Amino acid sequence: MKNRLKVLRAERDWTQADLATALDVSRQTVNAIENGKYDPSLPLAFSIARLFEMQIEEIFDDEE
Amino acid sequence: MNSIKGKSGDREKRIRAKTVSLAIWTTLWVLSVALAAFGHELFWGSNNLVNILVILLNFGIGIGMIMANINNLREMDEMVQKVHLEAMGISLGLAVVGGISYSMLDATNVIPFDAEIAGVITLIGLSYFISLLINLRRYQ
Numbered sequence: 344m345k346n347r348l349k350v351l352r353a354e355r356d357w358t359q360a361d362l363a364t365a366l367d368v369s370r371q372t373v374n375a376i377e378n379g380k381y382d383p384s385l386p387l388a389f390s391i392a393r394l395f396e397m398q399i400e401e402i403f404d405d406e407e
Numbered sequence: 408m409n410s411i412k413g414k415s416g417d418r419e420k421r422i423r424a425k426t427v428s429l430a431i432w433t434t435l436w437v438l439s440v441a442l443a444a445f446g447h448e449l450f451w452g453s454n455n456l457v458n459i460l461v462i463l464l465n466f467g468i469g470i471g472m473i474m475a476n477i478n479n480l481r482e483m484d485e486m487v488q489k490v491h492l493e494a495m496g497i498s499l500g501l502a503v504v505g506g507i508s509y510s511m512l513d514a515t516n517v518i519p520f521d522a523e524i525a526g527v528i529t530l531i532g533l534s535y536f537i538s539l540l541i542n543l544r545r546y547q
Contacts, residue, residue: 367418368484375546381486 345404349377351395366390425479432472439465486546494538501534502527 352362359377363370366387375381383391392399443458443465451457480488506527513522 364418369418369487371543371546372484372486375486380546381489384485387485 344382345379345406346376347402347404348373348391351397351402352377362394365394422479422482425475425482429472429475429479432468432475436465436468436472439468490539490542490546493542494535497538498531498535502531505530 348362352359357365359370359373363373366373368387372381372383376383388399388403392402395402439461443461446461447453447458480491483491509522509526512518513520
């Protein structure tokens, strides 16, 4: 699944570690999501959306 | 830099505490296995009551080790949990399939020695470790 996490994070000048701390996950998990290697669970996707104050579908795109 | 609201900054500390707890329980369990296996030869002879008590102690510590492992897993985030659970699935499957094959090699006298449980435990440990490394690389 594609996502805009890397771009959104860069726009806010946050590091992967900052984002990982805010989401209470490891930096490796943030990296894997950004690279499309891991699709987050629904609760984590909602946490990401809340953090960026956006809708989930504005961040994640389910087209391969 | 825009501020970011951290939910918790002590995640690493929590995981480290759980890992240390697991290491302590595992060490105690290994020591209790050694005591149960060699204690009767070195210390108390063929006293069955002591043997039973030491084996019960070993079993109890083993339960503690399992609980510590579960607590350690629960502290990990969802992706790392997935990596560990997949590795556990592979090592459990290999333990069943490999263990039965190993046992049949012994039963049919294809191997000139007895199939020992230590062989299966080594297989579980190695397959878990290798699966973990492969899975972690997959998500990098």
